[in-house]
Amino acid sequence: MKVILASDHGGVNIRKEVASLLEEMNIEYLDIGCDCEDSVDYPDYGIPAAERVANGEFDRGILICGTGIGMSISANKVKGIRCALVHDVFTARVTREHNDSNVLTMGERVIGPGLAREIAKTWLEADFEGGRHANRVKKIKEYEG
Numbered sequence: 001m002k003v004i005l006a007s008d009h010g011g012v013n014i015r016k017e018v019a020s021l022l023e024e025m026n027i028e029y030l031d032i033g034c035d036c037e038d039s040v041d042y043p044d045y046g047i048p049a050a051e052r053v054a055n056g057e058f059d060r061g062i063l064i065c066g067t068g069i070g071m072s073i074s075a076n077k078v079k080g081i082r083c084a085l086v087h088d089v090f091t092a093r094v095t096r097e098h099n100d101s102n103v104l105t106m107g108e109r110v111i112g113p114g115l116a117r118e119i120a121k122t123w124l125e126a127d128f129e130g131g132r133h134a135n136r137v138k139k140i141k142e143y144e145g
Helices: 009-024 043-054 069-075 089-097 113-125 132-144
Strands: 002-007 028-031 060-065 083-085 103-107
Touching (some): 002 009, 009 028, 009 103, 009 113, 043 069, 043 103, 060 069, 060 113, 069 083, 069 103, 083 089, 089 113
Parallel strands (some): 002 028
């Protein structure tokens, strides 16, 4: 599995925690920043990361901003992305199992580093169940055209 990791200024600390987790899990990843605390625009990081997942360069993406909302909206504008904003372990698992999400977003101002690691680990380890869920995901793909 290859993961692309990005954040704006509001998600730098949790992004570093997730990077550490990816190293511990021996998952190949690319961290595309940002590496500052000065205000930057989340679409400048979220959209390019999502595009690289959509084009198959990366299997999944993890994006972090202050709330996770901006990154989620940005990523979901990219055709082929099923981005889930998650702030608990249950939905982290279910969004993979039921929705085959390929991008995860979290909010650093909403959750702490320990929970962020648990969410990311759960999401990375969960698999799409297919079955009745496959038809639902197919309908989304068909709508995207």
